[in-house]
Amino acid sequence: MTTMSLPTAEILPPSSDKRTSATPSFSPLYQQIKSMLLNSMRLGEWKPGEAIPSEMELATRFHVSQGTVRKAIDDLSAENLLVRRQGKGTFVATHAEQQVQFRFLKLVPNSGTPGSEGPARRDIIQCRRISASADIARALALRTGDAVLQARRVLSFVTTPTILEDIWLPAAPFKGLTAERLANHQGPMYALFETEFNVRMVRAEEKIRAKPATEGLEKLLKVAHGTPLLSVERIAYTYKDLPMELRRGYYRTDTHYYHNKLN
Amino acid sequence: MTTMSLPTAEILPPSSDKRTSATPSFSPLYQQIKSMLLNSMRLGEWKPGEAIPSEMELATRFHVSQGTVRKAIDDLSAENLLVRRQGKGTFVATHAEQQVQFRFLKLVPNSGTPGSEGPARRDIIQCRRISASADIARALALRTGDAVLQARRVLSFVTTPTILEDIWLPAAPFKGLTAERLANHQGPMYALFETEFNVRMVRAEEKIRAKPATEGLEKLLKVAHGTPLLSVERIAYTYKDLPMELRRGYYRTDTHYYHNKLN
DNA sequence: CAGTGGTCTAGACCACACT
DNA sequence: GTGTGGTCTAGACCACTGC
Numbered sequence: 001m002t003t004m005s006l007p008t009a010e011i012l013p014p015s016s017d018k019r020t021s022a023t024p025s026f027s028p029l030y031q032q033i034k035s036m037l038l039n040s041m042r043l044g045e046w047k048p049g050e051a052i053p054s055e056m057e058l059a060t061r062f063h064v065s066q067g068t069v070r071k072a073i074d075d076l077s078a079e080n081l082l083v084r085r086q087g088k089g090t091f092v093a094t095h096a097e098q099q100v101q102f103r104f105l106k107l108v109p110n111s112g113t114p115g116s117e118g119p120a121r122r123d124i125i126q127c128r129r130i131s132a133s134a135d136i137a138r139a140l141a142l143r144t145g146d147a148v149l150q151a152r153r154v155l156s157f158v159t160t161p162t163i164l165e166d167i168w169l170p171a172a173p174f175k176g177l178t179a180e181r182l183a184n185h186q187g188p189m190y191a192l193f194e195t196e197f198n199v200r201m202v203r204a205e206e207k208i209r210a211k212p213a214t215e216g217l218e219k220l221l222k223v224a225h226g227t228p229l230l231s232v233e234r235i236a237y238t239y240k241d242l243p244m245e246l247r248r249g250y251y252r253t254d255t256h257y258y259h260n261k262l263n
Numbered sequence: 264m265t266t267m268s269l270p271t272a273e274i275l276p277p278s279s280d281k282r283t284s285a286t287p288s289f290s291p292l293y294q295q296i297k298s299m300l301l302n303s304m305r306l307g308e309w310k311p312g313e314a315i316p317s318e319m320e321l322a323t324r325f326h327v328s329q330g331t332v333r334k335a336i337d338d339l340s341a342e343n344l345l346v347r348r349q350g351k352g353t354f355v356a357t358h359a360e361q362q363v364q365f366r367f368l369k370l371v372p373n374s375g376t377p378g379s380e381g382p383a384r385r386d387i388i389q390c391r392r393i394s395a396s397a398d399i400a401r402a403l404a405l406r407t408g409d410a411v412l413q414a415r416r417v418l419s420f421v422t423t424p425t426i427l428e429d430i431w432l433p434a435a436p437f438k439g440l441t442a443e444r445l446a447n448h449q450g451p452m453y454a455l456f457e458t459e460f461n462v463r464m465v466r467a468e469e470k471i472r473a474k475p476a477t478e479g480l481e482k483l484l485k486v487a488h489g490t491p492l493l494s495v496e497r498i499a500y501t502y503k504d505l506p507m508e509l510r511r512g513y514y515r516t517d518t519h520y521y522h523n524k525l526n
Numbered sequence: 527c528a529g530t531g532g533t534c535t536a537g538a539c540c541a542c543a544c545t
Numbered sequence: 546g547t548g549t550g551g552t553c554t555a556g557a558c559c560a561c562t563g564c
Contacts, residue, residue, distance in 0.1 A: 005557090026560075054549060065535045080340065087542035088551045095346055104525050167530060204525040210473035210491035211515035228473035228491035231516075235523075253472035253494075258521060262367050262467040262497075263343050289541075291552060317530060328554045333531085348533045350561035 030063055033072035036062070042239040043091055045184065048094035048194045052082070055090075081202060096191035104190070104204055104236070108255045109157065114143065114259075120155040125220075127179035129171060136168050139235055147171035151182060154220055160255060161221050168246040173199055190236075199244055204236040208258065217250055230258055246260040292327055296335035299325070304344065304355055304463075305502040311357035311457045314316070318353075344465060358453035358464065367453070367467055367499070372420065372517045377522075384419040386484075390442035392434060399431050402498055402509040410434035415446060415484055424484050425519060431509040436462055453499075462507055467499040471521065480513055493521055
């Protein structure tokens, strides 16, 4: 039973030996549980913010012990895909909660803590549908020419414009997204993606460089010509390592800095 | 057995719990085990690269079950303080291994993978003993005027000077460190710190900004005047959150980029 | 082969949140 | 009180490493 996948009908013959080693790879039970939990999240059986069944209930459903379910949930919890709350239950992680507002935005003010400036002001400058150029398509695992949405916005903290971002999204999963919906939405953009488009960003990678402000950037961020800016290119992924967003940001680093923890 | 302290000579003081609860609180056994393992590593009972006792042996020593020891080791392993190797044992993590060479240096070449350029060339420009200025002292949790070592070096990849770093170290723990020893040493500086000074860097925090190259930087990194550089200020910590190094680096980002994973 | 870490179980009890 | 996650135990067996 170790290398086969569990029956999708969620029935495990009681006679089957769960520990017999078959040759090729060997996948522990808790890994299989992880996959099944992941699938349920991906397919929307449990949505972001909702509780998943209790450990005992999942143990019964999968015909394993509570400890095995626990190990699977521990892993997913460590990957920030689930959130455990003692006495209450286990919940699908979401970008809509205050505590995780700044999980992906690592820019913090020179003095103060992340978020101490209050919510950022978001000004959507444009949002349009275009054809993917070669590099955009590659980043989003599309074909050149495929339809993508492109948005541009400025984030301001305490009236100071601090970030300019260009954002590219595959058009298909975000059908119906307009500048108005972006502009009218309060809270993190990734929260909007969850509730409106059932797209949950699970992880991201960033490439960071220092670049001089170009003419367009100078005006929008109100900095002098050639001011060094932090160039942050991010690709965000949903489940299954599927890239769902490309973002090219320019950060002012006179009033803020990019904060990173190394472990 | 859960809320009592352990019955051996190695009893922990009723360590204050990190949670914000007002009650006297409650420290699980595995947390106490973690602290004791941490202490043994800090005091050098097991040195970086060495194996710690087996799970069964530790369980006997601490009078707990193997599962409890296991949970403690799991945690320390997740924090990169220990490394488990199935069939061999559990080892104290070290900066001297190939696999973790680039744990703290996140600069990767535009094309290629971390380390694909071969080992970096390290040129020590200076190493001297000075009095800590106010900001250096604050970063290293010293008093203004305390003795510190200050070193400057250039890292080059494939003959291209890429990083200039100024490094400050508290003089006391690094007594005897000279430019010669730095220059003659092969491999990561943090590995030298482990073997020669019994100082192990456990984690670090970085503040990243974009800044124009100043006159001194231009020559050393061979870039044009005003070229934007990545300014990376790092404070590295040993056990117990004790700051042991301040590092101010300037990275060229035309040939490389700073890579960060967000989870 | 023995010794190590890795997985899994069944059951007990504790801490926490809600009702 | 009930139900949730959190801790701990004792024991079994599996997978990997090296003698």
